[in-house]
Amino acid sequence: MKVMRISKVPKQPVASPLFTGRVSRQPLVTDDMGKSFNLAVVNFGKGIRNKFHTHTSDQVLIVTAGKGIVATEGEERKVTVGDVIHIPAREKHWHGATKDSAFSHFALTRAGSKTTQLED
Numbered sequence: 001m002k003v004m005r006i007s008k009v010p011k012q013p014v015a016s017p018l019f020t021g022r023v024s025r026q027p028l029v030t031d032d033m034g035k036s037f038n039l040a041v042v043n044f045g046k047g048i049r050n051k052f053h054t055h056t057s058d059q060v061l062i063v064t065a066g067k068g069i070v071a072t073e074g075e076e077r078k079v080t081v082g083d084v085i086h087i088p089a090r091e092k093h094w095h096g097a098t099k100d101s102a103f104s105h106f107a108l109t110r111a112g113s114k115t116t117q118l119e120d
Contacts, residue, residue, distance in 0.1 A: 009028065011026055011043060012024060012025050012026070018117050019044075020048055020051065021047070022048065023043065025041070027039075037109065038108065041064065041105070043104045044097040044103045047098070048096055053115050053116060054089075054092055054115070055114070059113075060084065060106075061085040061087070062083075062085075062108075063105045065102065067098045068103035070093065071093060071095070092118055
C-alpha cells in the first residue's frame with residue numbers, strides 16, 4: 001500500500017502540441033507501482049484546453065477544481081467540482097478550462113492507452 005497527498009506531488013509542465021497553452025500534470029500512479037492504469041491530476045490555466053483527440057481505452061475524468069468544458073463533436077457540457085465524466089474508447093473529444101476559471105481533473109485511462117490528436 002502507498003499513501004500520498006496530492007498537494008505534495010510536484011506539478012510537472014506538459015510540453016505537448018495536444019494543449020492550447022500551459023498545462024501541468026501530477027502523476028499519481030507511477031511505473032514502480034506495477035500499474036494497470038494511468039492516473040494523474042491535470043491542471044489547466046484559464047481558457048486552456050486540449051485539442052480534439054481520442055484514446056484507445058475508456059477515460060474517466062473527475063473534476064477536482066474550477067470550471068471546465070468537456071466536448072464531443074455533438075455535445076459541449078460545462079463541468080465543475082465533483083462531476084465525473086466517462087469518455088468511451090475512440091470517442092473524439094476535448095476538455096479544458098472555461099475562459100474565467102482555471103480547471104483541474106483526475107484523468108484515468110488503462111495502462112498502454114494511446115492518445116491520437118485529431119486537431120492541429
